[in-house]
Amino acid sequence: MALPINISDLINRRVIESARIEYKGAWNPEPILHSICAFANDLDNWGGGYIIIGIDEEDGMPKFPVRGLNKSSVDRINKELLQKCNLIEPRYIPIVEQITYEGKEIIVLWVPGGADRPYKCPVVFPTEK
Numbered sequence: 001m002a003l004p005i006n007i008s009d010l011i012n013r014r015v016i017e018s019a020r021i022e023y024k025g026a027w028n029p030e031p032i033l034h035s036i037c038a039f040a041n042d043l044d045n046w047g048g049g050y051i052i053i054g055i056d057e058e059d060g061m062p063k064f065p066v067r068g069l070n071k072s073s074v075d076r077i078n079k080e081l082l083q084k085c086n087l088i089e090p091r092y093i094p095i096v097e098q099i100t101y102e103g104k105e106i107i108v109l110w111v112p113g114g115a116d117r118p119y120k121c122p123v124v125f126p127t128e129k
Helices: 007-011 029-041 071-085
Strands: 021-024 049-053 095-101 104-111
Touching: 007 049, 007 095, 021 029, 029 049, 029 071, 029 104, 071 095, 071 104
Parallel strands: 021 049
Antiparallel strands: 049 104, 095 104
16 A cells, blocks of 8 residues: 655655654664554544654654665565564554655655554563574
8 A cells, every 4th residue: 555645745744743753763663663553542633643764863853864774674674563563452554665765765654543542562572582
């Protein structure tokens, strides 16, 4: 499923309120899953939110030039994201799209408010053996 928004407008916050967008410079599962749960719970009924992985944030704004993700790591991140989303109760999977923006690979997660609220995930993830 394609994102329902122009990526440039999303990144530059032209059509979405800043409270509904988070920029994550790199793949870090714990804070990203916590953000997924927060957007899926959509306490203010704003329509969820977006998490952009591969763009750093500075004072709530995207930092340019875009950092991007290593092309070779994108598949691994997508697999890990799916595995980690299995820790969310009840299960919730965001809409994921890989995009090339300014010549860099980024991953955009669209996290609409979920139908089975409330969602929760571990505060600290179990270590893998």
